[in-house]
Amino acid sequence: MQIRLYGAAKVVTGSCYSVTVGKDKILVDCGMFQGSKELEKLNYDNPGFDPKTYKAIVLTHAHLDHCGRIPKIVKYGFKGPIYATSATKELAQVVMLDAANIAAHDTMYENKRRRQQGLAPREPIYTENDVKNALKMFKKVDYNQVIKVTEKITAIYHDAGHILGAGSVELRIDDGEKKTIVFSGDLGQIDTPIVRDPEIIQTADYLFLESTYGDRLHPPIQERKNKFLKIIRETYKKGGKLLIPSFAIERAQELLYNINEFVEKGLMPKMQVFLDSPMAIRATVIFKRHPEFYDVEIKELLDSGDNPFVFPGLSYSMSVEESKSIRDIKEPCIVIAGSGMATAGRIKHHIKNHISDPKNTILFVGYQAYGTLGYWIKKGEKRVRLLGEVVNVKAKVESIDSFSAHADYQGLLDWLKFFNPKPKKVFLTHGEPKSALSLSKKIQKMGIQTHIPEMKESILL
Numbered sequence: 001m002q003i004r005l006y007g008a009a010k011v012v013t014g015s016c017y018s019v020t021v022g023k024d025k026i027l028v029d030c031g032m033f034q035g036s037k038e039l040e041k042l043n044y045d046n047p048g049f050d051p052k053t054y055k056a057i058v059l060t061h062a063h064l065d066h067c068g069r070i071p072k073i074v075k076y077g078f079k080g081p082i083y084a085t086s087a088t089k090e091l092a093q094v095v096m097l098d099a100a101n102i103a104a105h106d107t108m109y110e111n112k113r114r115r116q117q118g119l120a121p122r123e124p125i126y127t128e129n130d131v132k133n134a135l136k137m138f139k140k141v142d143y144n145q146v147i148k149v150t151e152k153i154t155a156i157y158h159d160a161g162h163i164l165g166a167g168s169v170e171l172r173i174d175d176g177e178k179k180t181i182v183f184s185g186d187l188g189q190i191d192t193p194i195v196r197d198p199e200i201i202q203t204a205d206y207l208f209l210e211s212t213y214g215d216r217l218h219p220p221i222q223e224r225k226n227k228f229l230k231i232i233r234e235t236y237k238k239g240g241k242l243l244i245p246s247f248a249i250e251r252a253q254e255l256l257y258n259i260n261e262f263v264e265k266g267l268m269p270k271m272q273v274f275l276d277s278p279m280a281i282r283a284t285v286i287f288k289r290h291p292e293f294y295d296v297e298i299k300e301l302l303d304s305g306d307n308p309f310v311f312p313g314l315s316y317s318m319s320v321e322e323s324k325s326i327r328d329i330k331e332p333c334i335v336i337a338g339s340g341m342a343t344a345g346r347i348k349h350h351i352k353n354h355i356s357d358p359k360n361t362i363l364f365v366g367y368q369a370y371g372t373l374g375y376w377i378k379k380g381e382k383r384v385r386l387l388g389e390v391v392n393v394k395a396k397v398e399s400i401d402s403f404s405a406h407a408d409y410q411g412l413l414d415w416l417k418f419f420n421p422k423p424k425k426v427f428l429t430h431g432e433p434k435s436a437l438s439l440s441k442k443i444q445k446m447g448i449q450t451h452i453p454e455m456k457e458s459i460l461l
């Protein structure tokens, strides 16, 4: 059998594995590249393979860097099916439609520029129609269900504890010789409040392991909560606004979960809280609809009659007018808006309007890929360019990395320790070279061989 990487090799985004067993070909994930302009350009390239020759996609979860190129390969002739859990399908719909919207918008601007330079227009990566066609191909699966993907490939999903509906995928291959290949997908942290802890998997001949935080340790969950509360109180005292660029799925809901607790326990001053992201609002509705994916912590809270997504002071700003009106609010407030790395969406306008006032605080609660606006602000740049203007950074910049939906290296190693016997080899993907290398050394110390694949590298197993 052969596995070829069409993304997430020495980078965090663009997850896409091609698995070939005899004449059977499937994909595990087909995500978008995100981050620097060079990386995002790859989304426009030819996929590098012929989608018509693939029999199925096994989708681990709904993040854009895992599902974002699916409509593109549908446009190029892929006929399905696409396996995913029910929550993944619903969240992927929101994510892919948002991507089609952004693509339409970006293409309009790009083509305006091209026209002025006498260049030929560019097509969007895909359209809403391609997304609709892709959605028809989704097939719902449950955790631990045995799925016959092809004659020679069987798949089983395990809860990855990353975002609602996310799975690690175990592929059982029979090409004369039986082999088990596990794709960790993105693995979550233990003890987070909404999703369950990553499920233990014990059998794998070979493992493809994510390494986003392969060189970092997160502080304990309680510490992040305390820091979050401290930042809220400080911003309130200064009379400023707390702007939080947030990913729409899982992060936004976890932030609400925490703020709900602060409000219910009377720990924070009375302030308005805006979830100013139509995508996060849609995702929150999906979260409400799928309690079957919940961890015990949130179930107990709901049983006690407290809904973490509804509390005094919380407003969901769906319309542009509602979003714009936040600008004129004089009292301290909290604004949670997308995108998570401040590369698009409403947060860019909020940052532009508030970044030059020292009363305000910008709080990063997630991974900021190199080259993104979030990366430069977090790094401490004093001037940044956004929405066609250069602005001075005078607002306080804070960050809490441990909000991450990804396990740190200890979490990854602890999960890996349960494999018995040890995998013959662990392939480290979905991480910058520094993180992948650091994790690789730690795994080698456990007596397991490792390899960090290159983009488009073919691996024969």
Ligand SMILES: [Zn+2]
Binding pocket: 061, 063, 066, 162, 186
């Ligand atoms: Zn993810």
